[in-house]
Amino acid sequence: MADIKIEDIIKSENLVFKKTKLFTDKPLSYCPGCGHGVAHRLILEVIEEMGIESETIGVAPVGCSVLAYEFMNIDMAQAPHGRAPAMATGIKRVYPEKYVFTYQGDGDLAAIGTSETIHACNRGDNMTIIFINNGIYGMTGGQMAPTTLEGMVSSTTPFGRDVELMGHPIKMTELVAQLPGTCYVARHAVHTPSAVRKAKKAIRKAFEKQKEKKGLSFVEIVSNCNSGWKMTPVDANKWMEEHMFPYYPLGEIKEI
Amino acid sequence: MGELRLMKGNEAIAEAFIREGVDAYYGYPITPQSEVMEYLTAERPEKRTGMVVLQAESELAAINMVYGAACTGKKVVTSSSSPGISLMQEGISYIAGSEVPCVLLNVVRGGPGLGDIQPAQSDYFQSVKGGGHGDYRQIVLAPSSVQDMYDHVSLAFELAFKYRILVLIQSDGLIGQMMEKVEIGEQKPRLTNEEIKAKYDTWALTGRTPGREHNIVTSLELDQAKQEQFNIHLQNKYKEIAENEVLYEEMEVEDADYILVAYGSSSRICRKAVNLAREKGLKVGLLRPITLWPFPEKRIAELAKRVKGMLSVEMSAGQMVEDVRLAVNGKIKVEHFGRYGGMIHTPEEVLEALETKIIGG
Structure with a gap:
């Protein structure tokens, strides 16, 4: 059988979406309905659109996104749990002209890595932190996270937090926004098309701040964990809107 | 002959970091090695060579900054003392598991716990047997003078990049704090980003070069069969190092009946003890391991065939003595002697221990 190209199926004038070439072809390891895949895509699209794939170095965390480097076709390291900002600082200081980012979950960034997060932000290291907050430890099986809401059930708070x-x-994002070292702080979501557009704009701005050398840019993405929350993806998104967003309100928090 | 200076061990090694063309030092203050970062910041290495010096918020952060920069093919170093090195063990294990090159300095002090700030050699187990998790090794160099502190920096980086491994310079509070004459070498240039890309583009994170796949630095492999293969690869590398990189120094072993085995500060005391013994007509020699790992086990086994006994003399409760015993394999008597917890033995105490524990024992 001859190779079938996408152009044979979809006419170019009807093509409205193309996977960024910075995604590898490895199947994502995330649960259906999880926000990680979209968050990955937005980062990669921004890097591709800015034309900086040869100038970008990423740091993956420990957590569900521990394998982020498998999916992102850019040079990446994998950090010990919580230490991604320190690794990124180490990289950025010896390659100040490169774009450096970390991708971290709530357990990684807001529990075990609180110190590394706060001090990287406080030093104003000229890099970007992407923070995925789904209020739970996904990879280890749904334990309480530092961001787990009051009353929220997890495998280590079976009767609610x-x-x-x-x-x-x-609220790490509000916390780091107070530090003079951060130049851009925002909180977004990726559960609807309009939320995705806003989140992408924020990620783009965060990367562009590195070019301006203004300090650390920090974007939180409030996400779901339908597996850990034990809900369908649709219900998880609804629950997120009703419970997560009131405590973690979306929007632009700080820009210098 | 190069320029001669009177320097503390901690200052000499800091100057060596600059002259080696190191790209970055990330560290956290701790006695008795704080002079390293103090010297570096006072020397303005960012102006001398463009070297980065950054004070981290903790040893945890410092070792992970080192890990990050090491992933990029840059020459990077940190220094600390015993409790700080304990905190770094997580990062050290990750560095071993992802095979990136870097250099550490441990200016050992008395322990356990916060212990004291006096010189000790009680971190031998941690350094040589592995303080972090997993089957890994690191090269351990043991300087015994301020000149060694300076000279071991070049050697450490050469080995670190040759094998993509962590090299630990294991000093102690005595060598770190004392002043001696030291010959300073020439300034080496730092590699440019282009040179680093040309040399290390097969593995280093330098930004994905057009035409190549992304480089990944990770210590994670979820497939246990592949993880076993990776561990076999590590063990083969360690075997190669053990066969090729053993360093030691000897004093008066040719006709010796008894051998003192000692490294670092303790070996200096043992030199005097050898002289005292010879004055008494006792045929005593000294073997000083320069690499604590790989350990000069073959040489010790050879010597065990013709000497009557060995005394491992350490500023610890007896750690290296286990490796001496393994090398000797029961052929002759091996005992340990040493003061510890920050106390330092005298040559007379060493000689007395040799006479009571080995010669008369």
């Missing part, structure tokens, strides 16, 4: 016992969910 008791804030008397476990403390309150931490």
Whole structure:
């Protein structure tokens, strides 16, 4: 059988979407309905559109996105749990002309890596942190995260998070926005087409800030974890809108 | 002859970092090695060579900054002392698991826990047997003078890049703090980004070169059969290092009946002990391992065929003595002697221990 090209099936005038060539062809390891895939795509599209794939170095975390480097066709390292910002600092300081970013979940960034996150932000390291907040530890099987909402059920808070016992969910994004080292801080989502457009714009702005050498740019993406939350993808997105967004409101938080 | 200076060990090694053409130093202050970063920042290496010096928020961050920069093919180094090196073990294991080159300095102090700030050699197990998780090794160099502190930097980077491995320079608070004459070498140029790409583009993260696939630096392999293969590859590399990179120094071993085995500061004390013994007519020699790993086990096994006993003299409760015993394999008597917890033995104490534990024992 002859190779069938996409042009044989779809006329070029009808082609409205093309996978960015910076995605490898490896199947994503994420659950259907999870926001990671879209978040990956937006980052890669931004890198491709800016034409900086040879100038970008990424750092993957420990968590569901530990294999992000398998899917992103750019030079990448995999960091010890929570240490991605320190690794990125190490890279950026010896390659100040490169674009450097970390991709981290809430357990990675807001629990075990809190110190590395805050100090990278405070030093104003000229790099980008993409923070995926789904309020749970996905990879290890749905345990409580630092961002798990009050009353939210997880495998280590089977009766809901008791804030008397476990403390309150931490708002890292508002926290880092207070630091003079951050130049751009925003919180978005990727659950609807309009949210995706806004999130992409924010990621683009975050990468462009590196060119301007203004400090650390930080974009939180509030996402779902339908597997960990034990909901269908549709229900998980609805639950996210009703419960996550009021506590983690979307929008532009800081820009210098 | 190069320029001569009177320097502390910690200062000499900091100057060596600059002259080696190191790209970055990331560190966190801890006694007794804080002079390293103090010297570096005072020297303005960003002006002298363009070298980056950054004070991290913790040793955890420092080792991961090192890890990050090491992934890119740059020459990168950190320094710390015992409790700080303990904190770095996570990063050290990841560095081993992802095979990136870098250099560490441990100016050892007394432990365990916060211990004290006096010189010790009680981190031998941690350095040589592996303080982090997993089957890994690192090359360990043991300087015994301020000149060694300076000279070992070049050697460490040569080995680190030759084998893509972490090289630890294991000093102690005595060598770090004392002042000695040191001959300073020429300034080496730092490699340019283009030179780094040309040399290390098969593995280093330099930004995906057009025409090649992305480079990935990771220590993760979820397929256990592949992880076993990777571990076999590591073990083969370690075997090659063990066969080719052993370094040691000897003093008066030719006719010796008894051998002192000692490294670093302790070997200096043992030199004097050898002289005292010879004055008493005792045929005593000294073997000083320069590489603690790989350990000069073959040489020790050879010597065990013709000497009567060995005394491992360490500023610890007895750590290297286990490797001496493994090498000797029961052929002759091997004992340990040493003061520890920050205390330092005298040559007289060493000689007395040799006489009671080995010669008369």
